[in-house]
Amino acid sequence: MGNAPPPSDPAQEPINLMRGWPNPSLLPASLIQTAATTALSDPTIAQPGLLYGPDEGYEPCRSAIAAWLTTFYRPSPGPIPATRICMTGGASQNLGCMLSTFSDPAYTRNVWIVAPAYMLAFRVFEQDAGFAGRLRAVPEDEEGIDIAYLRAEMGKSERQAVGEQGVVEEEGPRYKPSRPWAKVYKHVVYCVPTFANPSSRTMSLRRRRELVRLAREYDALVVADDVYDFLQWPAKKPGGHSAPSGGEEEAVKTAHLPRLVDVDREIDGGTGRPGADGFGNACSNGSFSKIGGPGLRCGWVEGSERFAYGVSQTWRITVIHGGFEGLSSVVGRRCKRPSCTTGEVNLTMDSQPRCVATYLLCPQEILQGFPSTNLYDGSGTTCSGGAPSQLTSTYMTILLTSGGLDKHIQNVLRPAYARRYNKLINAITTHLLPLGFQLPQPDRDIVGGYFVWLKLPGRMTATALASACKREGVVIAPGTIFEVPGDRETAGFDGHMRLCFAWEDEGKLEEGVVRVAGVAREMQGATGDSDGSLQVPDGVDMAGFK
Template sequence: MASPIPLAKKQQINLLRGWPSPHLLPADLLSAACQRVLADPVESVPILQYAPDEGYQPLRERLAQWLGRHYGVEPDANRICITGGASQNLACVLQSFTDPHYTRAVWMVAPCYHLAATIFEDSGFAGRLRAVPEDDEGIDIEELERRIKALESKERIESQAEPKPFKNPGPFRKLYRHVIYAVPTCSNPSGKTMSVRRRESLVKLARKYDALVISDDVYDFLQWPLDGAVDPQRPPEMRLPRLCDIDMSLGRAENDSQGFGHTVSNGSFSKIAGPGVRTGWAEGTPAFVLGLSKTGSSMSGGAPSQLCAAMLADLLRTGELESFIETKTRPELQRRHKIMMDAVKEHLEPLGAVGRESSVSGESIYGGYFVWLTLTQGPPGVLVSDAAVKEENIIIGRGDMFAVRGDEQGAKFDQNIRLCFSWEPEEALVDGVRRLGLLIKRMQGNLAHYEKMAAEVKDSDRPVSSWV
């Protein structure tokens, strides 16, 4: 079956790439901030030198104030460590607080941010990534506990000896028995936001089983009301408590004599100031943050991103970054999301595609970068993904990309696709969804042809971008 228009004449549309639109990069603000922080030699010398292990102190303090206002918690710079972004910090957390022999498993909320899998595997957890499915409120707590119990029971039967760690954490760190990885707000890829009661239950479960919850809180500032209305009694975005705030509010757990806590918030400026700034923050208990700062790479070179940290501290001081998010970033993402969803309703819903109406169950709120669709009338996502490239020059995220590597049967997503609305121009969002609808209609009319074509395609031929 030939494509109606030659592929070479079709504009490529990348609905997989999870990058901010060039319009959402505050280059002028960053340029001005850089000039300001370097103008005074007294201030610029320490900025251009090695950083303190915990990070640039003015940024720690201004982040504490900003996050404190946003989440309604007491500001405490001692709870914050400056990082090189969420991905780099995930690796540092694993280096400092896990052991490939002692830590039993990494539990990933599925569908998951799949590129995290390689970071876990690099830390010695290949073959020990475990899927935990979601329901409408987020992570399925009962299923997570059932699977943890089953794993621990199986290991007790197979070996009576308690595993001995390879690492010596020393006085400033500890090793956790389990790791739980989640994106609780506007999750990538599902778009779901975990309810408050699920957040509370997850923290309590982590404390019970000596688990560390690593929470990627990268979309918290990117939420909006779907109807466009602003309730004067509530900010325009949901401000649910972070897992680290819930953990702190419960006080020290009985099995936590050193006060490390059982959660860490992994924040990043990538979605709100640009991925290239390579700067983020971790927030946890003061003991956890001090231990994280003892990661070898930080002690050798100091906290990463010292210059960019100073620039961002300056933008927090002036209020320009907050203003940019509120007046530029969030409104543009809100508009782009509506444009894509209107196109989905017109071109894909009649073909059986179903998407989430909101991020938060029972609330008219959405956020983040992505739309997660279920194809209820076939064909499966992998066939749609392959055919979209071959016939329409469109790149999308197929559902099985977001299964947990090594535990694909723990939660399957064969009938799902993910679309990103943050990268392509607005007109391309509409055209991409329209062309995708034409493709799916063709596929529904001749599914056998596409199944035969897929059998001839090797996995290596399928486009999987590293930037999602």
């Protein structure tokens, strides 16, 4: 799955410039094998690794990640404590967990998505979190997210929410009970601030600060997928050196911009400023998928200490007092039984003094004060199965503390991806830019990630271009698949395409661009002018993506 179809010329090999995976040659299998052998040979590591883990995750790994991130990001407030880290099963799994805990489909107004956007996240928002029909696209410019647009639209959303409820002080979350370790935000903002997928843009420091301040103003949670930050290298200037100098290599060993979560921790008193609730307004969704391998299914989230702990408690358990029958919902009342002394809860009660109460608390807190309680139903993620990626976390701890992962990033990944990027950019410069294609943020000093985003010339559509490219045995990602569902008028991208330089063999990158250029040239010729407005009716084949 995901391979290009056979080209029209059998002598041509299929080329996939769509798939956003690391090339197998870049996977650190031997490093992981050594770490696994070390971990499983030591009972003090193997036993906790193979048992259920604590809610927040394997503590040695949390500490190792905190130290590693501190070295790379150098946050101005000081070292990152392990209490700000919660282990996850990767960025995608954790996105669902965070929405489960910190949003409410009846109370959270909208999910604001910087567009073009990572399209596989849409299903998490729509189907898993219940926000179908309420995803809103926020356009980008050369500095990243359009703050003025987001501010105006958030204001409209707030006025609409108040108008629908007919009161100034609206009711609280409808489906999430009050919990001391979590909150429900009024808005969620999703973005990839650095080397974005798909646009490859990097949000400026000014916009990062503006976004955090706006999130505080409107009670929004900014979810930042910070998965490409470590994959950075100096941009090759025309006529410059083919390899980075020693000073340039040193410069990319640390982040060139603070993350949104660092900005939230730093500016205007940080998350602990007077009047703040301590949860913060930004989190960093991290993953080892791009620097270790997606099969590891291991990641972390960083936020305020209260936020990180809240993520670790993403689970639900139902408690019954004495059975139930003929239930009717009475939301917001308290159980009348003397033993039911736990604080703010939502209850469902029948005509008898019995209740079914849903608590989002740890087991010890639930069972205190309920000596006759029966567990009716338990479900969830962390509590039931323990911390995600517990065993893998032991391997990653060894790779982090030994320096093995850093060496792999510095000596293997950055040089390889820099070569690949430069080969693709050189081919684009030679074959596509003369046809009218355009690159975003062309004057950056630091580049990175997996992707290159291109604006097509004139009225040429990516849907038509992608379909025609398939016949030449090359797969590209048309911009239409990165449009936010239900809000394509705000940000439509049929005039753009994404190319990936991470998956395909290095030697095929230029040939892939040559084929795309040949197709584009034919399309321009077919229309009799240079706008290439030829369109085709067939849909987008997603097989090349994943």
